[in-house]
Amino acid sequence: MRSGRSMQDNPAVFDTEGDYDWTTWFNIDHPGGKGDYEQLDAIRFYYRARVCESPRALEARTTDWIPARRTGERVHAEPAVGFWCINSEQPEGKSCSNYAVRFLCPRDTKPETQGTWGQWSDWTPCPAQCGQVAAQVRSRTCTTQSRQCNGLKMESRQCKGPICPGCSLQCAIGKANTDCSACMCEDHTVLGSVRRAGSLPAPGAAILLSGTSPKLLTLSDHNGHFRVPRICPNGNTTLLIKLQGHRPQEIVMPLSSEPTTVLHVKLERAKNLYVQKNPESKARRKGQTAAFCCKVTGSPEPDEYQWFHNGTLLAKSVHHYDERLVLRNLSMAQAGEYYCRATNENGAIKSKPATLSVIDQAEPSCNPNPESHMIRLPHDCFQNQSNSFYYDVGRCPIETCSGQLDNGIRCKDSISFCCGVSKMEERQITCQGYQLPTMVVTQCGCKKCVEIKTIVRGHALAADTGEPLRFGHIYMDGARISRTGYKGTFSIQVPTDTERLVLTFVDNMQKFVNTTKVLLFNNKGGAVYHEIKLLRKKPPVTLSSIASNKLQLGEVQGEEPMAELEIPPNSFYKQNGEVFVGNVKASVTFMDPRDVSTAAAAQSDLNFVGTEGDTLPLRTYGMFSVDFRDEADGESLNAGKVKVRLDAAQVKMPEHLETMKLWSLNPETGLWEEEGQLRMEKTRRRKREERTFLVGNMEIRERRLFNLDVPENRRCYVKVRAFRSERYMSSEQVEGVVVTLINMEPTAGYSSNPRAWGRFDSVITGPNGACLPAFCDDQRADAYSAYVMANLGGEELEAVASAPKLNPNIIGVPQPYLNKLNYRRTDHDDLRIKKTAFSINIAKPSPNAAEEANGPIYPVEKLKECEEAPFNAPHFRFSRVEGDRYDYNTVPFNEDDPMSWTEDYLSWWPKPTEYRACFIKVKLNSPHELNVRSRNMGGTHPRTVGQLYGLRDTRSIRDRDQSSVSAVCLEFKCSGMLYDQDRVDRTLVKVIPQGSCKRESVNSMLQEYLVNHLPLAVNNDTNEFTMLAPLDPLGHNYGIYTVTDQDPRTAKEIALGRCFDGTSDGTSRVMKSNEGVALIFTCGDKEVTRQSVFQQLQNAPGRAIMGTTRPGRGNRRQRGDSSATLRNSQRRSTRNPNSRSPATRRSS
Incomplete structure (x- = not known):
């Protein structure tokens, strides 16, 4: 109950102490018309002797005996005036209840003397609107403090509002109603039915007369039916249908001369607010203009937008924003993060933040000095100066910068500008017997961003x-x-x-x-x-629609069911809303979190939008998918009044019992939306103990995936980095790796052996690793634990070993924090298990422990510190399994980051949106596996002729059936247009086996092609093969394999799979040495004494400096054991052709 001076605001209303008695109950007015007026003057008119002159308090209740303060209606109460409730002040669609009142009066005791009253005050202004009636009041005070005054302290009188202007509404049919808001037809009636989402009946739907102030006409009954008299069928009158959780719908009355119109209304589920477009980060110079926009959809549409700068709300009166925020004449203080918040009657949502960088006019838009970037050199290019195989070529960080913009104010800049390479210079690196050219970045500047896909x-x-x-x-x-x-x-x-x-x-x-x-x-x-x-659908069971049915939810053998569904009789409906009678085929598939293997099959990302608009995490206790169908014709059926019961004994964290809710998945947004609360309910089974369930009601309509979840606010971030090798060097970090963390639920008492998973999250590594969200606890280190794994293009990366003992320097986390986190690789207790994941306790860092302040666990409010942590800050590590391939590009390029592409004639990939991978298959008759190199140079283009594009070194793979035969799929640079797309270059390719080898034969079709497509390269040296690479995408008949894709890794993977298989359309992970071969070399019996690239890199002096040698891992291929060599060589993943097969990894 709400009012400026309401019963809640007036303590005298409820004060019953002293010599006072309550009067009888009075009800002299009814809530029709303007409202319910139980005023003292009117009561005295009918019952003069029953009410005292000065009541001390009053009490009001509805005729259903509900106290006025609990009705939620806006009412007014004053003991000296009475009680009144006005219909026009109630929430939309509601009117006043019928009230009765009583007054608290003094008992009949006469005071010995009487006080004296002062003058009456002026009458208060009449609050009535035009054509309405209200009450004015005036008051007086007792001037004698020592004696009581008899009589009224306050009195009221009825007053009328001003005369309303004449009604201008013209009615073609019927006549205008009293408030001139609509035309009414006395002899016409509207009959209708309302159905909600899923065609289920919609009881309690509000039927309103649409207008500037919609007027409630009636509510639908328990079957969703309604009846409204006097509505004109004039093709103009509009009815508004409203139901909680559904989109409001307007119905225009059709033209009709019949006395009755029948309407059928089907409502759609209301759509929660969803951010379709977030504001974009921008860079501007001081004094320029920037615009940020966010697009939010929902039903109803957002009715308000708010913009925040560094978390502070911007004044709308100053910035005049809506979904677009325009900042003019920028100052340095306006730099920072901006985000929008949109709201409607159902809730709110926030966009992701965008960063505005404001640069002073005198400052460069980008830092001109490149940052350090080390590249690995070929095996015969060891650098004494750095005591390593690495060389610093520099790079420019990919950041938004302020370029040359037009005068338009746009949400998205017409041209995107990024910091990139503005100057490079060629350096010559001294190697064994030759000079290796490389391009080094010397200056960065603001350029158009690289176009990417x-x-x-x-x-x-x-x-x-x-x-x-x-x-x-x-x-x-x-x-x-x-x-x-x-x-x-x-x-x-x-x-x-x-x-x-x-x-x-x-x-x-x-x-x-x-x-x-x-x-x-x-x-x-x-x-x-x-x-x-x-998840595979469960086989359906047959249910009778007219019987009560129960379905168990639980998939773990030997465990009690997690939950159950209870479906009352006659609860199934057809899609048209009719009650279904017959047999139902019911398939309910439950994803049981007690089975850890189901985590990968979990749907969406277990997030929801909170009341303030923040995206927040959920922790699941099980997901279930429901499919009900008519046994006869397979029609999909809906179900209403379904109960879900969750066994409370399965919830091992007691604090979760109070916050458990039922959720459904929105398949368009991937966000979970609340379906309802769960309440505690105790039941006693026959001959069994009393059990407690969490019970909730649900309807199975257009959404078929549900979740039993609790919001969890104990959150942290885990810092993880991925590396190209076990050297774990900063320059060897790998971007684009998908790192996944699975939160585990502990058993009762926070045991260290988790019994169920509760949530999963994935993040892609960037140049500074990744920060994964996780649940954590600051009271007990083992309250939450997690498994972490990493994947790159289907290749599982390896975690750092935890046995035979922990090495903090290699793991990347110092002691004693490492012991507290209980780091364990998956093969810790069983070496036969893969090494591709680790488990940790998610112990929230203690503010009192200095060693825990810098990672690898960060509290939720320190996400930025986690993302920007320096390389020497603690972190967990993964590494790719070192393979038998080496790539060198004269113009450095990171295949994990297409934006690192540089415009240069010597770039290996001439276009950053199209990647063409070329491989040649070489067969080697040799008792040993050998390294084969391709040297790729400009062949016919005047800007690149004789200049090096890059090198490729690849180790051959022994044939599974012939011990003296091996083969290699060797990458070379495809011929074609260079970056300026002006003219083609036939790449000059040299194929050089690194051993005592002689070229035996060249594929006849390849030789014929090269002869017929001049110029023809000279091939005088029989130790190698030289060609001007073909322009055409030749196939397996030539021993050449070419694939074009929008991603370089994908192009290489597909081409390698075809090359391994020796076909143009197949794929294989096993090298077929005799299929689709281009070149055959015969090599000497004596294995080359010079170390290969892979041996040299593993034995490099720089390796000892890093301190990352591990027992049993230094030499992956045991050359002395031919059986081991054969065993390790037979299978190699084409997705990562350099790694061993999963079986090999497990046995290593």
């Missing part, structure tokens, strides 16, 4: 057996955009400006549950690989 690709397969999702449909924003192939593979180009990639995988064969995933992608371009695990 962003790809997500992967493999969709069953979580249990690995069966591929064949020809499954892939949906984004409700529209089908692609499908999987026969082997479940997919590749999708991420649309420009996509902020959050939400894809739903649908199996047309109905084998698998529809699966919605939020897929990470690299904002810097390139491809990110994802493995989509799908």
Whole structure:
């Protein structure tokens, strides 16, 4: 109950002490018309003797005996005036209840003397609107303090508002109503029905007369039906239908001469606010203008936007913003982070922050001095000066800068500018017997950003057996955009400006549950690989729609079910809203978090939007997908009034019992939305102990995936870095690695052996690693634990070993914090298990422990410190398995970061949006595996002729059946246009086996092609092979394999798979030495004495400096044991052709 002076504000209303008695109850007015007026003057008119002159207090209740303060209605109360409730002051769609009042009066005791009253005050202004009636009051005070005054302290009188202007409403049918808001027809009636989402009946829907101030006409009954008299069927009158949780719908009355109009209304679920477009980071010079925009959708649409600068709300009266914020004449103080917050009646949402950099007019837009960037040199280029195989070529950090902009004020700049290379110079590096050219960055500047394409690709397969999702449909924003192939593979180009990639995988064969995933992608371009695990649908069971049914939810053998669904009789509905009678095929697939292997199949990213608009994490206690169908014709059925019961004994953290809720997944946004609360309920089973359940109500409609979750606010971040090798050098960090953290739930008492997973998160590594969100606890180190793993293009990276003893220097975390975190690699207790993950306790850093202040665990409020942590700050590490391949580019380029591409005639890849990979297959008749090099130089282009593009070194792979034969798939630079797209260059390629070898033969078709496409390279040296690379994409018949893709790694992977297989359309992970060969060399029996690139790098003096040698890992290939060599050589992943097969990793 709310009022300027309400019953809640008046303590006298409830004071019953002293010599006072309550009167009888009075109810002289009813809430029709303007409201309910139980005023003292009117009561005295009818019951003069029953009310005293000066009541001390009053009490009001509805005729249903509900106290006025609990009705939620806006009412007014004053003991000297009475009680009144005005309909126009109530919330939209509500009117006043019918109230009765009583007064607290003094008992009949006469005072010995009487006081004297002062003068009456003036009457208060009449608060009535035009055409309305209200009350004025005046008061007086008792001037004698020692004696009581008899009579009224306050009195009221009725007053009328001003005369309303004449009604100008013209009615073609009927006549205007009293407030001139609509035309009314006495002889016409509207009958209707309202159904909510899923075609279920909608009881309690509000039917209003639409207008500037909608007027409530009626509410729908328990079947969703309603009846409204006197509404004119004039083609103009509009009804507004409202129901909580649904989108309001307007219905225009159709023209009709019938006495009755029948309407059928189906409401759609209201859409929560969702940020479609976040503001973009910008760089400006002082005095310029910047605009930030955010686009938020929902139903209803946002009714207010707010903008924040560094967390402080900007005044709307000063900046005059809506969804767009314009900042003019920028000053240095306006630099920082900006984000928007949109709200409507259902909630709020915040955008991601954008950074505004303000640069002084005299400052350079970019730091002209390049930062250090070490590249690895060939095996015969050891540098005595640095005592290593590394050389600093410098690089420019990819940052937004202020370029030459036009005068338009835009949300997105018409041209994006980034800091990049403005000057390079050639340096000659001294190697063994030759000079190696390299391009070194000498100056950075502001340039147009490199144009990039962003790809997500992967493999969709069953979580249990690995069966591929064949020809499954892939949906984004409700529209089908692609499908999987026969082997479940997919590749999708991420649309420009996509902020959050939400894809739903649908199996047309109905084998698998529809699966919605939020897929990470690299904002810097390139491809990110994802493995989509799908839950297999449970075999359906038959239910009778007219009987009560229970379905158990639980998948762990020997454990009690996690939860159950209870479906009352007659709860199934057809899609048209009719009650379904018959047999139902019910398939309920439950993802049990007690089974750790199901974590990879979890849907979405377990996030929701809180009341303040922040995206917050959930911790799951189980997801279930529901599919109800008519047994006869397979029609999908909905269900209402379903109960879900969660066994409270399965919730091992007692604090979660109070916050458990039921959620459903929005497949378009990938966010979870609240369906309802769960309440505690105790039941007693026959011959069994009393059990406690968390019980909630749900309806199964258009959404079919549900979640039992609790919001969790104990959060931290874990710092992880990925490396190219076990040297763990800063210059060897790898970007684009997908690092995943799975939060584990402890058993009761916070045991160190977790019993269930609760949440997973993935982050892509950047130039400074990745910070993964995780649940943590500051009271007990083992309250939460987690598994962490890393993947690059399908290749699993290895974690640092934890046995036979912990080495803090290699793991990257100092003691004693490392012991507190209980670091364990997955093979800690069993060497047969893969080495590709580690587990830790997520112990929140203590503010009193200096050794815990700088990572690797950071509290949630220190995300920025985690992201910007220096390399020497503690962190966890993964490394790629060192392979048998080495790449050198004269113009350095990071294939994990397409934005690092540089415009130069000597760039290996001439276009950053299209990557063409070329491989040649070479067969070696030799008892040993040998290293083969391709030396790639300009061949016919005048700007590059004779200049080096780069080197490729690759180790051959022994044939599985012939011990004296091996083969290698060797990359070379494709011929074609250079970066300026002006003229082609036929790359001059030399294939050089590094040993005592002689060229035996050249593929006849390849030789014929080269002869027919002049010029022809000279091939006088039989120890090598030279060619001007073909312009055409030749195939396996020539021994040449060419693939073009938007991502360099993908292009190489596909080409390697074809080369291994020796076909133009197949793929293999096993080298087929005799298939699709271009060149054959015969090499001497004596193995080359000169160390290969891989031996030299492993034995390099620089390696000892890093202190990262590990027992058993220094020499991965035991040359002395031919059987071991054969065993390790037979299989090699084409996704990572340099790594050993998974079986080999487990046995190493």
